[in-house]
Amino acid sequence: MFYYKIHESHAGYLLAACDKDVCGKTLKSKDMEFFVNPRFYRDKSATKAGMKKIFRVASAANLVGKDIINLAIELNAVDKDSIIKIQGVPHAQIVVVSV
Secondary structure (H helix, E strand, O other): OEEEEEEEEOOEEEEEEEEHHHOOOEEEOOOOEEEOOHHHHOOEEEOHHHHHHHHOOOOEEEEEOHHHHHHHHHOOOOOHHHOEEEOOEEEEEEEOOOO
16 A cells, blocks of 8 residues: 655646655665655555556656555656665656656
8 A cells, every 4th residue: 555645736746655654754874864754745545556547647756665666667657777775765756758
């Protein structure tokens, strides 16, 4: 299961999504500290099938967690080289560019 929130702006829809087990946690590495803020990531919850539909409307995404990142890879939404790990937890940001 995943938590997600869609943030609407003039530029489109930003999908903030994370694995349920990392929401509310602070991830630390040598160089940074990252709080997976429930106010940013948690509005609704969805299954894998539900998230597949939600990805279609996003013009950008901010993703945290092993399962949501694996889903994004499965959907060809993120390149493996653009994923960073913070305290062993994968994180990626995606921007869909249309020309």
